[in-house]
Amino acid sequence: MPRPARPKRLPKVLTEPEVEALRGRFRGKSVTGLRNRAIVEAMLGAGLRVAEACGLMASDVDLTEGSIRVNLGKGGRDRVVPIDGETCGWLRAWAEKRGRLGVNGRKPFFCAVRQGATGSALRTEQVERMVRNAAEEAGIQEQDPVTRRHKVTPHALRHTYATRMLRQGFDVSEVQALLGHANLGTTSVYLHADPVRLRERVQGRKPADPQVAKLAEALSKLTPEARAALLEALQEGGE
Numbered sequence: 109m110p111r112p113a114r115p116k117r118l119p120k121v122l123t124e125p126e127v128e129a130l131r132g133r134f135r136g137k138s139v140t141g142l143r144n145r146a147i148v149e150a151m152l153g154a155g156l157r158v159a160e161a162c163g164l165m166a167s168d169v170d171l172t173e174g175s176i177r178v179n180l181g182k183g184g185r186d187r188v189v190p191i192d193g194e195t196c197g198w199l200r201a202w203a204e205k206r207g208r209l210g211v212n213g214r215k216p217f218f219c220a221v222r223q224g225a226t227g228s229a230l231r232t233e234q235v236e237r238m239v240r241n242a243a244e245e246a247g248i249q250e251q252d253p254v255t256r257r258h259k260v261t262p263h264a265l266r267h268t269y270a271t272r273m274l275r276q277g278f279d280v281s282e283v284q285a286l287l288g289h290a291n292l293g294t295t296s297v298y299l300h301a302d303p304v305r306l307r308e309r310v311q312g313r314k315p316a317d318p319q320v321a322k323l324a325e326a327l328s329k330l331t332p333e334a335r336a337a338l339l340e341a342l343q344e345g346g347e
Contacts, residue, residue, distance in 0.1 A: 120259050120260075120261075120264045120267060121264070121267050121268050121271045122248070122260065122264060122265070122268045126246075126248045126260070127152065127268065129246040129247065129248050130148065130239075130242055130243055130246050130248065130260065131145065131148065132246065133242040133243075133245050133246050134148065134242065136201070139205060139209070139221045140221055142201060142202055142205055143202055143205075143206075143218060143219075143221060144238055144242075145198060146198045146199055146201065146202035146218070147161055147218050147235060147238075148239065148242075148265065149194070149195050149198040149199070150164070150176065150195065150198075150199065150218075151262055151265035151266060151269070152195070152265050152268060152269055153191050153192060153194065153195030153269065154176045154189040154191050154195065154269070154286075155189065155266045155269035155270060155273075155286055155287050156176070156178065156189075156266065157262070157263070157266060158232045158235050158236060158262035158263070159232050160178050161218060161235065161262070162216065162218060162229065162230050162231070162232055162235060163179075163216070164176065164178075164216065164217040164218060165213070165214075165215075165216060165217055166203070166206075166213040166215070166217050167213060168217065169199055169203065169217055171196055171199060171200050171203065173190075174190060174191050174192070174193070174196045175188050175189060175190050175191060176188070176189045176191060177189075178288065185288050187285065187286075187288045189286055202217075202218075203217075206219070209221065209226055209227075210226075211226060211227045212227075215227040215228075215229075216228075216229045216230065218230055232262075235262055236261060236262055239260060239261060239262050239265070240260065240261065243259070243260030248260055266287070270283055270286075270287055273286060
């Protein structure tokens, strides 16, 4: 008998508070903390797969143009991913620290920094463990009840990057190019992973300004007399 098809599960995407909680676990003052924060920012800010982050060389990171070149990504495809100023800033900070450690350009960009092994390549398992442990410390780690997999993984950071790009107005084909997907269908899953964006588009609503939302909530709590007095004061001020 043919095996039943495995259900397709939506990718795990971190919320903005979860992203900030994860970032907060890395102490940029220590060498390891700065390197790990830079790795996380590269995955959040360029959508890198964990193997792509581990395989980056110094020559692949262009801090002048603000881009990362991925050589022979999944499926043997190369791509160049532009990065924003925040991501570039963390990569520059690590590049400068890396240089002061005496690591030359022929070593991986994200390399080991422990005594006796400085400059050696990081294994993907090390980065996966680092992200998982940081998420647990931040209190945002959960386990999928079906797959028993952890929610916050390096690939979840890539999913979060893709969802952010769509929220910022990039179309699916552009996100496809940024992620290095061969098929548009692979990228399209991120549309379904962002129900808030879908609801806003279907209902024709724009995301609410947080300050406006707070003001509306405060106004709703005023008594009718207080609202009338406020309206009268505003009208007088307009005159």
